[in-house]
Amino acid sequence: MTRALPVAAANANDAATVASRARGAGSLAERIAHGAPAAMKWLWLAALAVALVLPLLALFGQAWFDEAGHWALPARMAELAANPNFVPLLGRSLAVSLTVAALVVPLAFGFAYALQRSRIAFKPLWRGIALLPLFAPSLLPGIALVYLFGNQGIFKGAFGAGGIYGFWGIVLGEAFYTFPHALMVLIAALSLADARLYEAARAMGASPWRTFLTVTLPGARHGLFGAACLVLTLVVTDFGVPKVVGGGYPVLALEAYKAVVGQQQFARGALIGMLLLLPALLTFGVDIAMQRRQRAQMSSRAQVYVPGRDPLRDACCTLVVIVTGALLLTVLAAAVGASLVKLWPYNLQLTLAHYDFDNMDGGGWLAYRNSLRLAALTALAGTLAIFFGAWLTERTRGPAWLHGVLRAGFVLPMAVPGLVLGLGYVFFFNAPSNPLHTLYGTMTLLVICNVAHFYTTGHLTAAAALRQLDAEFEAAALSLGVAPLVTCWRVTVPICLPALIDIFRYLFVSAMTTVSAVVFLYSPDTVLAAISVLNMDDAGDTAPAAAMSTLILLTSALACLLLMGAARGWLRRTQAWRAPQG
């Protein structure tokens, strides 16, 4: 630093004339900029209350008190339990979800293992196929199963006299629907491996099988448990698949849906909704406790594991991905194919007649346009809300209790199934005494509900990206007199843009495909594509329902590809500072 020292700069007093010393007082704009994060936190807290906490409380209130406002929970519970249908309902829900978990988790583990720990070819292709179900509403597998094994299906004899309708229909449909969810959890669990453990196992002469049992499986224990919990919760609270292929096999979620939508038995719906919240809350709590313990397992000194050559393992893995991929594609192909032919399976002439939605019941093309609008608005508003929410708690200074409350609020939606959230929204926003009552049935409320429903996944992505940044960015900027919001815009957002696009993509696809919460909140003007699938299927228009499902699938997949392209383009453009050569 001694070289090339200009004499003029050598004196700090000289320099002082260069930069204004006027600090502290600041202009009004500056003061607002510096004070903004504190105000924003209260705004986010209020939003959490309105979009999440109050609706849940409304649900509880509905279940706990009778019309006169008296404590009625014990009486209602007793009434519910005394109902001869209730215990079988509960049993069926449990049987279905446990069967699905037992089927999906090992399969998804095998698939994730093949993707992360083997050297099979075409990994991106297999991964893409496995994640395809995410792009379709949960009704699609139900419809596809009807076409494959239903009364007029190709393989109609396969499930005996009762056909696919019932237990096995629900199990297979839910398996298709939950497979990618479990897979994503397990891919993440298997992505971290400490090569040193594998080297140690080999050095001690452990066989590959023993290494798998003693190193790989324990390392993925948390992921396996998490995946099982996720599958159980998804299945217990889904009513889409049971509605389409459940036949005479009613389950709890469908019962709650029917109680509110068909029979106007709000108290009964609220009570079942509350029960459905229990498993989710329970697994959520256990999951957090396990995450705390797991954290220490992967130390910063761990070496990344790279799978070595092992033809036998790779052959087995290839078999797993091909068989699983083929099954998933068969289901998809059945729905897509049935939507494109005149009358499955009797007249296989190609036609687009089923896509003429305006001539069907269920909402027509309006539903599709509404869905596009909803998905775009949810993604836009949600990305902003989620990113700035995470930024507030991760990157700004403030009272610890407030940050704690906000963080808890941001992860709570994970534990609230869409069905439960939707019921809460009905009770809260549909109450005539609520000034926000006017929102009921509007697109705004659908957007709010979706953002709240899908908040946590986005929040975790944003928080992880924000935590990777240097801890002192904001402090350094503050010392230079620059407000945190300015630094957020100039530094944090550009660095985190890939994560932002990820969140946007997730919200768009989720809003495009979801049925569970919004089914309670739409009006004839705001009917959605996925809901029209439900309605058309209900009305017996199975082929148009398949067609709309196909359209949703295509739209989601296309949006996903475009956004991934955008993210890649941005990464390439900013390579200069992302991938330093030094």
Add this chain to the structure above:
Amino acid sequence: MQAGESVPERAFLAIEGVGKRFGGAGGFQALDGVSLSVPQGELLCLLGPSGCGKTTLLRIIAGLEREDGGRIHAGGRELTGLPPQARDYGILFQSYALFPNLSVAQNVAYGLQGRGMTRAHREARVDEMLALVGLAGSERKFPGQLSGGQQQRVALARALAPAPSLLLLDEPMSALDARVREHLRLELRQLQRRLNVTTVMVTHDQEEAMAMADRIAVMDGGRIAQVGTPGEIYERPASPFVAEFIGQANWLAGRLSGRGTFSVGELELAVSPARAGEVADGAARLCCRPEAVRLHPADGEPNRLLARIVDQTYLGSRYRLMLEADRLPGITLFADVLREERHLLPAQGSHKFWVSLPSQALQVFA
């Protein structure tokens, strides 16, 4: 401030009785009534082991942590309670916290925006700062394309660009290779002197503190253990903690009896009364630096011992010898000898020779 220590005149930065507790009543007392003053243009080092409170103190000066009690003044202005942006300081973080998506020039100019400067003015200031740290010509590079040392210079230029009256350095060298570190240490110190900017630096590296600081404040358990020049701290440590934390030392446990005699077992050592301080007679500890142990002392010298070399460590410019003295059974004495003088001593083994512990080098602690 330690009792009896003179408060420097014209203190630029004055810290009075600052305390900080993390985690409420049952929590951790990070700072316990710390007072310090730093004159204009001085480089003061906060030195101590991890958890001693030095970083907390720096962050409180920066306004990044809120003190529980006490006051802070700088340049005649009270800073207590002011937010960071109103305090007028520059800070260099351990990680540098350079903005990776902004070029070097944009990084340096980051604090110059919104201060009523024209664009030309800003650019001139950026050029000036980059020239000052020897990085002229790197304006368009991104931080990721620079070496660690260069990144540190950019961060320094950025911190100094708005001409702050106070510079805070948070372990500035710890992210660098050992070789680069020594070199940059010198440059940073020269720059600080030239700009005459009052500087507070946090470090846990005693060598770095010794090399750079005008004065060092050794911290322990949220308190200041001693403040003084590097020489004072090393040669006249105020407490066993300071003596142990800075440099190596031989420790002997024994008794102080009468004025000026320290006995370890049968051995009696004369100590200078000035270095016994206010230690009362009775059980006491004696500290002696390895390089102070005299080898082959003259015949009449006090505190002589017969010793033999049991082991030695080669340290480049010198050897550290492990000695066993007849009259200090069970105790290993460490003594340093220059490499070129090693041959004057016997080889490792049974051969005995005289050593002495000069009384003016023996510090007694209670």
